[in-house]
Amino acid sequence: xxxxxxxxxxxxxxxxxxxxxxxxxxxxxxxxxxxxxxxxxxxxxxxxxxxxxxxxxxxxxxxxxxxxxxxxxxxxxxxxxxxxxxxxxxxxxxxxxxxxxxxxxxxxxx
Amino acid sequence: xxxxxxxxxxxxxxxxxxxxxxxxxxxxxxxxxxxxxxxxxxxxxxxxxxxxxxxxxxxxxxxxxxxxxxxxxxxxxxxxxxxxxxxxxxxxxxxxxxxxxxxxxxxxxx
DNA sequence: TGTGGTTATTGACATTCTTCGATATACGCC
DNA sequence: GGCGTATATCGAAGAATGTCAATAACCACA
Numbered sequence: 001x002x003x004x005x006x007x008x009x010x011x012x013x014x015x016x017x018x019x020x021x022x023x024x025x026x027x028x029x030x031x032x033x034x035x036x037x038x039x040x041x042x043x044x045x046x047x048x049x050x051x052x053x054x055x056x057x058x059x060x061x062x063x064x065x066x067x068x069x070x071x072x073x074x075x076x077x078x079x080x081x082x083x084x085x086x087x088x089x090x091x092x093x094x095x096x097x098x099x100x101x102x103x104x105x106x107x108x109x110x
Numbered sequence: 111x112x113x114x115x116x117x118x119x120x121x122x123x124x125x126x127x128x129x130x131x132x133x134x135x136x137x138x139x140x141x142x143x144x145x146x147x148x149x150x151x152x153x154x155x156x157x158x159x160x161x162x163x164x165x166x167x168x169x170x171x172x173x174x175x176x177x178x179x180x181x182x183x184x185x186x187x188x189x190x191x192x193x194x195x196x197x198x199x200x201x202x203x204x205x206x207x208x209x210x211x212x213x214x215x216x217x218x219x220x
Numbered sequence: 221t222g223t224g225g226t227t228a229t230t231g232a233c234a235t236t237c238t239t240c241g242a243t244a245t246a247c248g249c250c
Numbered sequence: 251g252g253c254g255t256a257t258a259t260c261g262a263a264g265a266a267t268g269t270c271a272a273t274a275a276c277c278a279c280a
Contacts, residue, residue: 015147034124035123036213036214048227060227061268067229079277082227139237159256167239189247
Protein backbone atom coordinates (compact mmCIF):
# COMPACT_ATOMS: atom_id res chain seq x y z
CA UNK A 1 0.00 0.00 0.00
CA UNK A 2 1.33 3.39 -0.87
CA UNK A 3 1.94 5.71 2.08
CA UNK A 4 0.60 8.67 0.16
CA UNK A 5 0.94 11.88 2.12
CA UNK A 6 -2.18 13.93 2.59
CA UNK A 7 -1.00 17.42 1.73
CA UNK A 8 -4.28 19.08 0.93
CA UNK A 9 -7.95 18.56 1.62
CA UNK A 10 -9.86 18.08 -1.63
CA UNK A 11 -12.32 20.86 -0.75
CA UNK A 12 -9.50 23.37 -1.02
CA UNK A 13 -9.74 23.21 -4.79
CA UNK A 14 -13.49 23.62 -4.98
CA UNK A 15 -13.95 27.37 -4.63
CA UNK A 16 -15.89 29.41 -7.16
CA UNK A 17 -13.50 31.78 -8.86
CA UNK A 18 -15.64 32.79 -11.83
CA UNK A 19 -16.32 36.33 -10.61
CA UNK A 20 -12.61 37.03 -10.23
CA UNK A 21 -11.68 35.30 -13.48
CA UNK A 22 -13.83 37.80 -15.35
CA UNK A 23 -11.86 40.68 -13.91
CA UNK A 24 -8.46 39.11 -14.49
CA UNK A 25 -9.38 38.22 -18.07
CA UNK A 26 -10.12 41.87 -18.63
CA UNK A 27 -6.58 42.64 -17.48
CA UNK A 28 -5.02 39.95 -19.67
CA UNK A 29 -4.44 42.18 -22.69
CA UNK A 30 -1.81 44.90 -23.07
CA UNK A 31 -4.12 47.31 -24.88
CA UNK A 32 -6.78 47.05 -22.18
CA UNK A 33 -4.10 47.68 -19.57
CA UNK A 34 -3.06 50.76 -21.52
CA UNK A 35 -6.66 51.97 -21.55
CA UNK A 36 -7.13 51.33 -17.84
CA UNK A 37 -3.81 52.92 -16.97
CA UNK A 38 -4.61 56.03 -18.98
CA UNK A 39 -8.01 56.31 -17.33
CA UNK A 40 -6.48 55.87 -13.91
CA UNK A 41 -3.75 58.40 -14.55
CA UNK A 42 -6.16 60.88 -16.02
CA UNK A 43 -8.61 60.34 -13.18
CA UNK A 44 -11.38 61.74 -15.32
CA UNK A 45 -13.11 61.33 -18.60
CA UNK A 46 -11.38 60.29 -21.79
CA UNK A 47 -13.17 60.24 -25.10
CA UNK A 48 -12.99 57.24 -27.40
CA UNK A 49 -11.34 59.26 -30.13
CA UNK A 50 -8.24 59.60 -27.97
CA UNK A 51 -7.99 55.84 -27.61
CA UNK A 52 -8.38 55.25 -31.31
CA UNK A 53 -5.76 57.94 -31.91
CA UNK A 54 -3.25 56.67 -29.37
CA UNK A 55 -3.54 52.92 -29.77
CA UNK A 56 -2.19 50.91 -32.72
CA UNK A 57 -5.64 49.48 -33.30
CA UNK A 58 -8.52 50.21 -35.59
CA UNK A 59 -11.63 51.84 -34.26
CA UNK A 60 -13.80 48.70 -34.07
CA UNK A 61 -11.10 46.93 -32.09
CA UNK A 62 -10.86 49.79 -29.63
CA UNK A 63 -14.61 49.71 -29.25
CA UNK A 64 -14.43 45.98 -28.64
CA UNK A 65 -11.91 46.37 -25.83
CA UNK A 66 -13.90 49.18 -24.25
CA UNK A 67 -16.95 46.95 -24.28
CA UNK A 68 -15.10 44.21 -22.46
CA UNK A 69 -14.02 46.66 -19.77
CA UNK A 70 -17.55 48.02 -19.56
CA UNK A 71 -19.15 44.58 -19.31
CA UNK A 72 -17.09 43.65 -16.27
CA UNK A 73 -17.79 47.00 -14.66
CA UNK A 74 -14.24 48.35 -14.59
CA UNK A 75 -15.17 51.43 -16.62
CA UNK A 76 -18.27 53.49 -17.21
CA UNK A 77 -19.24 55.40 -20.32
CA UNK A 78 -21.32 58.46 -20.98
CA UNK A 79 -22.34 59.91 -24.28
CA UNK A 80 -22.18 63.68 -24.48
CA UNK A 81 -23.16 64.91 -27.84
CA UNK A 82 -21.23 63.25 -30.58
CA UNK A 83 -18.54 61.91 -28.30
CA UNK A 84 -18.54 59.12 -25.75
CA UNK A 85 -16.43 59.56 -22.65
CA UNK A 86 -15.07 56.74 -20.54
CA UNK A 87 -14.10 56.78 -16.90
CA UNK A 88 -12.54 54.34 -14.51
CA UNK A 89 -15.40 52.98 -12.39
CA UNK A 90 -15.33 54.45 -8.87
CA UNK A 91 -14.86 51.01 -7.32
CA UNK A 92 -12.56 49.62 -10.00
CA UNK A 93 -9.38 49.71 -7.96
CA UNK A 94 -11.14 48.31 -4.91
CA UNK A 95 -12.80 45.50 -6.82
CA UNK A 96 -9.48 44.51 -8.39
CA UNK A 97 -7.69 44.64 -5.07
CA UNK A 98 -10.47 42.59 -3.49
CA UNK A 99 -10.33 40.00 -6.25
CA UNK A 100 -6.60 39.67 -5.79
CA UNK A 101 -7.00 39.39 -2.05
CA UNK A 102 -9.66 36.73 -2.48
CA UNK A 103 -7.16 34.53 -4.28
CA UNK A 104 -3.90 35.24 -2.46
CA UNK A 105 -4.84 37.14 0.70
CA UNK A 106 -2.17 39.32 2.19
CA UNK A 107 -3.61 39.02 5.65
CA UNK A 108 -1.79 36.43 7.74
CA UNK A 109 -4.97 35.24 9.40
CA UNK A 110 -6.09 31.75 8.49
CA UNK B 111 -12.41 72.72 -38.65
CA UNK B 112 -13.56 70.43 -35.87
CA UNK B 113 -13.08 71.80 -32.38
CA UNK B 114 -11.91 68.46 -31.18
CA UNK B 115 -11.25 68.43 -27.48
CA UNK B 116 -7.86 67.26 -26.35
CA UNK B 117 -8.67 64.87 -23.54
CA UNK B 118 -5.52 62.83 -23.44
CA UNK B 119 -1.93 63.13 -24.51
CA UNK B 120 -1.05 60.40 -26.99
CA UNK B 121 1.93 59.27 -24.92
CA UNK B 122 -0.44 58.15 -22.20
CA UNK B 123 -1.25 55.05 -24.22
CA UNK B 124 2.32 54.10 -24.97
CA UNK B 125 3.43 52.33 -21.81
CA UNK B 126 4.89 48.84 -21.86
CA UNK B 127 2.51 46.53 -20.07
CA UNK B 128 3.88 43.21 -21.24
CA UNK B 129 5.40 42.24 -17.88
CA UNK B 130 2.07 42.75 -16.12
CA UNK B 131 0.08 41.08 -18.86
CA UNK B 132 2.00 37.88 -18.24
CA UNK B 133 0.93 37.86 -14.63
CA UNK B 134 -2.69 38.71 -15.31
CA UNK B 135 -2.90 36.07 -18.02
CA UNK B 136 -1.80 33.55 -15.44
CA UNK B 137 -4.76 34.64 -13.30
CA UNK B 138 -7.22 34.47 -16.18
CA UNK B 139 -8.25 30.86 -15.62
CA UNK B 140 -10.44 29.48 -12.84
CA UNK B 141 -8.36 26.36 -12.31
CA UNK B 142 -5.16 28.34 -11.95
CA UNK B 143 -6.91 30.58 -9.45
CA UNK B 144 -7.96 27.49 -7.54
CA UNK B 145 -4.37 26.28 -7.51
CA UNK B 146 -3.01 29.63 -6.37
CA UNK B 147 -5.70 30.00 -3.74
CA UNK B 148 -5.01 26.56 -2.34
CA UNK B 149 -1.29 27.25 -2.23
CA UNK B 150 -1.90 30.59 -0.53
CA UNK B 151 -4.30 29.12 2.01
CA UNK B 152 -2.01 26.22 2.73
CA UNK B 153 1.00 28.50 2.97
CA UNK B 154 3.27 25.54 2.36
CA UNK B 155 3.99 22.77 -0.04
CA UNK B 156 1.33 20.93 -1.97
CA UNK B 157 2.14 17.93 -4.10
CA UNK B 158 0.91 17.64 -7.66
CA UNK B 159 -1.07 14.53 -6.87
CA UNK B 160 -3.41 16.62 -4.72
CA UNK B 161 -4.12 18.95 -7.61
CA UNK B 162 -4.82 16.12 -9.99
CA UNK B 163 -7.06 14.58 -7.35
CA UNK B 164 -8.97 17.73 -6.50
CA UNK B 165 -9.37 19.38 -9.89
CA UNK B 166 -11.72 18.19 -12.65
CA UNK B 167 -8.79 17.94 -15.03
CA UNK B 168 -6.55 15.22 -16.32
CA UNK B 169 -2.99 14.99 -15.16
CA UNK B 170 -1.38 16.52 -18.29
CA UNK B 171 -3.69 19.52 -18.04
CA UNK B 172 -2.83 20.07 -14.39
CA UNK B 173 0.84 19.86 -15.28
CA UNK B 174 0.27 22.40 -18.04
CA UNK B 175 -1.34 24.90 -15.66
CA UNK B 176 1.41 24.42 -13.10
CA UNK B 177 3.97 25.13 -15.80
CA UNK B 178 2.25 28.40 -16.69
CA UNK B 179 2.32 29.47 -13.05
CA UNK B 180 5.95 28.39 -12.78
CA UNK B 181 7.00 30.20 -15.96
CA UNK B 182 5.75 33.54 -14.70
CA UNK B 183 7.32 32.97 -11.30
CA UNK B 184 4.18 32.85 -9.19
CA UNK B 185 4.98 29.39 -7.87
CA UNK B 186 8.08 27.33 -7.27
CA UNK B 187 8.48 23.58 -7.45
CA UNK B 188 10.75 21.10 -5.78
CA UNK B 189 11.06 17.42 -6.44
CA UNK B 190 11.39 15.26 -3.34
CA UNK B 191 11.64 11.64 -4.24
CA UNK B 192 8.82 10.57 -6.47
CA UNK B 193 6.66 13.56 -5.75
CA UNK B 194 6.91 17.18 -6.80
CA UNK B 195 5.79 19.84 -4.36
CA UNK B 196 4.64 23.31 -5.31
CA UNK B 197 4.69 26.48 -3.26
CA UNK B 198 3.49 30.00 -3.73
CA UNK B 199 6.57 32.05 -4.59
CA UNK B 200 7.65 34.21 -1.65
CA UNK B 201 7.10 37.40 -3.62
CA UNK B 202 3.99 36.26 -5.48
CA UNK B 203 1.52 38.41 -3.55
CA UNK B 204 3.80 41.42 -3.73
CA UNK B 205 4.44 41.07 -7.45
CA UNK B 206 0.73 40.79 -8.14
CA UNK B 207 -0.07 43.76 -5.94
CA UNK B 208 2.69 45.74 -7.63
CA UNK B 209 1.42 44.83 -11.10
CA UNK B 210 -2.05 45.95 -10.14
CA UNK B 211 -0.71 49.15 -8.68
CA UNK B 212 1.31 49.82 -11.81
CA UNK B 213 -1.88 49.85 -13.85
CA UNK B 214 -4.39 51.47 -11.50
CA UNK B 215 -2.38 52.97 -8.65
CA UNK B 216 -4.18 53.47 -5.39
CA UNK B 217 -1.93 56.32 -4.39
CA UNK B 218 -3.54 59.71 -5.01
CA UNK B 219 -0.27 61.29 -6.08
CA UNK B 220 -0.05 62.25 -9.71
C1' DT C 221 -34.47 65.85 -44.11
C1' DG C 222 -29.94 65.24 -45.42
C1' DT C 223 -25.01 65.31 -44.66
C1' DG C 224 -20.78 64.56 -42.16
C1' DG C 225 -18.43 62.80 -38.13
C1' DT C 226 -18.17 59.56 -33.99
C1' DT C 227 -19.01 55.21 -31.90
C1' DA C 228 -21.08 50.42 -31.87
C1' DT C 229 -22.11 46.08 -34.02
C1' DT C 230 -21.65 42.28 -37.30
C1' DG C 231 -19.22 38.67 -39.66
C1' DA C 232 -15.02 36.54 -40.90
C1' DC C 233 -10.35 35.16 -40.21
C1' DA C 234 -6.01 34.18 -37.67
C1' DT C 235 -4.04 33.38 -33.43
C1' DT C 236 -3.95 31.81 -28.90
C1' DC C 237 -5.57 28.92 -25.19
C1' DT C 238 -7.55 24.87 -22.90
C1' DT C 239 -7.88 20.17 -22.88
C1' DC C 240 -6.78 15.53 -23.75
C1' DG C 241 -4.45 10.96 -25.26
C1' DA C 242 -0.11 9.11 -26.01
C1' DT C 243 4.37 9.05 -24.75
C1' DA C 244 8.61 10.25 -22.36
C1' DT C 245 11.22 11.13 -18.21
C1' DA C 246 12.34 10.66 -13.31
C1' DC C 247 12.32 8.20 -9.09
C1' DG C 248 11.95 4.34 -5.57
C1' DC C 249 12.01 -0.37 -4.86
C1' DC C 250 12.61 -5.26 -5.63
C1' DG D 251 18.34 -4.08 -14.56
C1' DG D 252 13.25 -4.29 -14.48
C1' DC D 253 8.85 -2.78 -12.70
C1' DG D 254 5.39 0.43 -10.89
C1' DT D 255 4.19 5.13 -9.83
C1' DA D 256 4.43 10.22 -10.37
C1' DT D 257 5.20 14.08 -13.27
C1' DA D 258 6.40 16.37 -17.70
C1' DT D 259 6.27 16.90 -22.63
C1' DC D 260 4.37 16.28 -27.33
C1' DG D 261 0.86 16.66 -30.78
C1' DA D 262 -3.75 17.45 -32.04
C1' DA D 263 -8.72 18.95 -31.60
C1' DG D 264 -11.95 22.31 -30.09
C1' DA D 265 -13.07 26.65 -27.94
C1' DA D 266 -12.11 31.29 -26.94
C1' DT D 267 -9.95 35.62 -28.18
C1' DG D 268 -7.97 39.62 -30.96
C1' DT D 269 -8.28 41.91 -35.12
C1' DC D 270 -10.19 43.99 -39.10
C1' DA D 271 -13.45 45.55 -43.07
C1' DA D 272 -18.04 46.60 -43.75
C1' DT D 273 -21.96 48.39 -41.97
C1' DA D 274 -25.23 50.18 -38.67
C1' DA D 275 -26.59 53.44 -35.15
C1' DC D 276 -26.32 57.88 -33.09
C1' DC D 277 -25.72 62.80 -32.95
C1' DA D 278 -25.02 67.78 -34.46
C1' DC D 279 -25.89 71.02 -37.76
C1' DA D 280 -27.44 73.14 -41.82
